[in-house]
Amino acid sequence: MPATVEIRRAADRAVTTTSWLKSRHSFSFGEHYDPDNTHHGLLLVNNDDIVAPGTGFGTHPHRDMEIVTWVLRGELTHRDSTGNHGVIYPGLAQRMSAGSGILHSEKNDSPTEPVHFVQMWVVPDETAITPSYQQHEIGGEELSGGLVTIASGIPGVEAAITLHNRAAALHGTRLRPGDSVDLPRAPYLHVFVARGRVGADEIGDLDEGDAVRCTDTDGTRVTATEPAELLIWEMHARLGA
Secondary structure (H helix, E strand, O other): OOOEEEEEOHHHOEEEEOOOEEEEEOOOEOOEOOOOOOOEOOEEEEEEEEEOOOOEEEEEEEOOOEEEEEEEEOOEEEEEOOOOEEEEOOOEEEEEEOOOOEEEEEEOOOOOOOEEEEEEEEOOOOOOOOOEEEEEEOOHHHHOOOOEEEEEOOOOOOOOEEOOOOOEEEEEEEEOOOOEEEOOOOOEEEEEEEEEEEEEOOOEEEEOOOEEEEEOOOOOEEEEEEEEEEEEEEEOOOOOO
16 A cells, blocks of 8 residues: 555543543544544554543443553553553553443542543454453553554564454654654554654654554654653554455
């Protein structure tokens, strides 16, 4: 396929707003359905959520989805029907495999501070697998030292947590102004500026909440112009292929 680059600006995302939640959607989600914006590669959901103190998502079901949560600020408490319970905070990678079916809740137990997190969904290679949960802390020094693989199912790629998809990996980094990283080479790439501002060679400036969807990328270099945090999906297949 020919190489392509598509910039999706933060302001163009659909937004769900309630009394306790502000959720910005990179792809179709819930009531916000756009047949021309359902996924990129294997990534179906990239939600940028802020949950008010003492509130959150009550118990609800999922199945056949790999769900990765990355907290930017605050803490998020996870509980599920298989008995897993964890508090997710910045630098803690978390994956829930919904598999054959699971119930879970996600709450902000702080009485005073909101929680800000990004939740991302990719499909598993197989349906109806046994539900599972995994979390692992990544040190701040490691995240500030270049690209770190947060989650991966690609054979031979080490990561903090595993995915049940052999064609997908999630990388992350925190950049100081002037710091640079080279993006992975992959048939499909999704780059999300979770915080801050960066400049990308041959792409231009990207602000907080912006995303870039690439095909057949050849290793673009990204440089922070202010403190920034990036979440980058490397994908070697696409839905329906």
